[in-house]
């Protein structure tokens with residue numbers, strides 16, 4: 001049966017977005033920089049066929065993914081990556097729609113098969129909600145196929161701060177806007193990501209020495 005696309009839209013209330021997230025100490029989460037389109041493409045290409053289908057809500061070619069990744073790290077977009085031993089294994093993309101609709105953004109999530117169901121997607125959802133709030137995004141759209149239970153389970157974890165509407169639209173996220181605390185939390189998370197990456201690189205170098 002063909003999958004039907006659904007827009008998952010989630011309403012965000014003022015609350016700590018990290019509370020519902022799991023934590024994984026296996027890897028490091030940090031934002032990707034524009035020069036990392038190749039790493040993003042490699043990660044998306046590693047997704048199993050089902051996951052690739054769910055991520056892009058349909059079948060897409062390898063060439064499409066390579067072109068997509070090049071465009072994904074454009075100015076204004078925020079892409080968090082989860083790295084294990086220096087390899088990008090999961091990503092959360094936040095793409096504002098543009099200056100005409102500055103309060104609207106699309107988000108997308110991808111976790112490679114062996115790492116699914118261990119809390120990474122939930123953690124990345126928290127980071128994405130925080131980044132959206134801090135950029136004045138009021139409406140976040142996650143496109144997902146209607147039977148994507150994992151994505152729906154993640155959204156439900158944030159129900160304390162998210163209001164859901166069911167029907168064609170699964171949920172709606174309207175951002176409460178940045179606060180000094182939410183801005184500080186993103187800065188602190190970025191700092192942790194930077195330190196984690198340095199330590200990760202050091203341990204890789206030690207292992208290969």
Ligand SMILES: CC(C)(COP(=O)(O)OP(=O)(O)OC[C@H]1O[C@@H](n2cnc3c(N)ncnc32)[C@H](O)[C@@H]1OP(=O)(O)O)[C@@H](O)C(=O)NCCC(=O)NCCS
Pocket residue numbers: 022050051052054055056107108109110111112115116117118119120121122123142143144145148149150151153154
């Ligand atoms: C969807 C995706 C991002 C979720 O990431 P993840 O790291 O696997 O998710 P988490 O481990 O944080 O959470 C998954 C939740 O779904 C639940 N779950 C898993 N399979 C389920 C199922 N068949 N039915 C209901 N819930 C299910 C898990 O129990 C878990 O909830 P819990 O933590 O309360 O137990 C990831 O699986 C993925 O990349 N899928 C392919 C791409 C995709 O679908 N992207 C989303 C659209 S953009």
